[in-house]
Amino acid sequence: MFDVTPSPMGMGWRAEATSDAKIPLMNPHAIKVACSNCNLRELCMPVGLNAGELNRIDEIVATRHQVKRGATLFSNGEKFTSLYAIRTGFFKTCVTTEDGRDQVTGFQMAGEVIGLDGIVSDHHTCDAVALEDAEVCVMPFDRIEELSREVTALQRHMHKIMSREIVREHGVMLLLGSMRAEERLAAFLLNLVQRLHARGFSQSELLLRMTREEIGSYLGLKLETVSRTFSKFVEDGIVEVKQRHVRILNTDALKLIVNNNQQPGQ
Amino acid sequence: MFDVTPSPMGMGWRAEATSDAKIPLMNPHAIKVACSNCNLRELCMPVGLNAGELNRIDEIVATRHQVKRGATLFSNGEKFTSLYAIRTGFFKTCVTTEDGRDQVTGFQMAGEVIGLDGIVSDHHTCDAVALEDAEVCVMPFDRIEELSREVTALQRHMHKIMSREIVREHGVMLLLGSMRAEERLAAFLLNLVQRLHARGFSQSELLLRMTREEIGSYLGLKLETVSRTFSKFVEDGIVEVKQRHVRILNTDALKLIVNNNQQPGQ
């Protein structure tokens, strides 16, 4: 339970973009393209490395890669070569079947690593699409494997990243398998805002980078249901919604919706 | 598309248990407790190892462990120490929340590895329950990490196992997020029978080790819906069902149900 303090920088609707540089950035021209200088390192790399190991880690990132909004970083069927650490921007990953079914499997933000799906078969099995202009660090997987044989902390880190993804997906399965629409949306909002807060953003305000349809796909709901549920939350005074700008007025109410597991009519 | 040939050994309902030793076993007394002698090795361990590596691999399995039907191998909150390779038997894994929500996240059979959820936080985040008397190989995770720094094939194998689990869960999310009851059950049956077939069992007959309620939990349905959907498949001549014994009469019909993504009324 964390309390609902105002945004640390008192920002309004407009300023609450996920990619706004609230984590202080140095002048980009001064930054060497290397993890050891990266302010997101503690999000996507192991901590507690000594100087020698830090230098080795820098070998992992081959290049950086810009991805325009709407462009795909990788897609289903493509050869797998690298994992990608998100530096800036916001992604969705989704699986698609031949018969046109589509499922958003996750939304990823700065400091998170995507591409793990490709390891097992040497080919990607989902699409990663940028929901806003983004930059990723390209980490060739053979380099990661090589280095993690030598740097124990990196090996451990890779295992944790994969395990974390497995556990995250367990949570999504719980959501999809047992929650009703309001519970799903409440859980979704709490999850998003918690991750944003961990990156220095507000605990109560967020700017959705995805459409209602994408939220619906992720939550196993139709876009109309997402829209209606937002409206219901607004009626109940739990959130304010202006298009994609969401202000959470009552975090505890959202938590209650998720946890209380109300039987209808009780 | 594989054709529906009769069970390779022409077995009837009763004999179609998942743990029946259709993969030829040597006299158990003659078997050293070691992967190098294990007939399931190719399912849970990397292939193409040289003699030296094979010997190293034997160090991984510390002990074997019997799990009685209904007993838990590990449960939520327990300290994580080991991964477990299933030798015989059938498990379910499920996550539970404080407010009493429950979600079966998977069913696991011989040759599959469970416990990956525990790596990220050093504690398990789900329960693993034996659905029939089972035996597992206990593989202390620190030993695995140590050895996979030296045996590249093992390292690669671990990564693939985790990635495979991530991809599997993507499939479940697709199922839970976008399929209707009939589609879910059809996909479930096809998946089970395919995995059993890979272990030498019939392509068309299977013995469910789990209750309707557990199937329902996995598929995001109530047990009554599972039961009704089974009945519908029987009416349509797609399967025969006698309690937990299921005989698939028309595999293609099941595949059509999953893939055709019929709009209702079409």
Add this chain to the structure above:
DNA sequence: CGACACCTTGAAGAGGTTCAAGAAATGTGG
């Protein structure tokens, strides 16, 4: 054989979907 867990089936009801229309925001090109 009796107790218990599990499964099936029916009928009523709720939650979410579908279809449809319009409003609001966004992007584009002149």
Add this chain to the structure above:
DNA sequence: CCACATTTCTTGAACCTCTTCAAGGTGTCG
């Protein structure tokens, strides 16, 4: 900078799928 096209979002009403509640049947195990 504005007009127009497009995308996205909201809301209503009818419908459908799945759930809920209930009762009875079947199988299993001590």
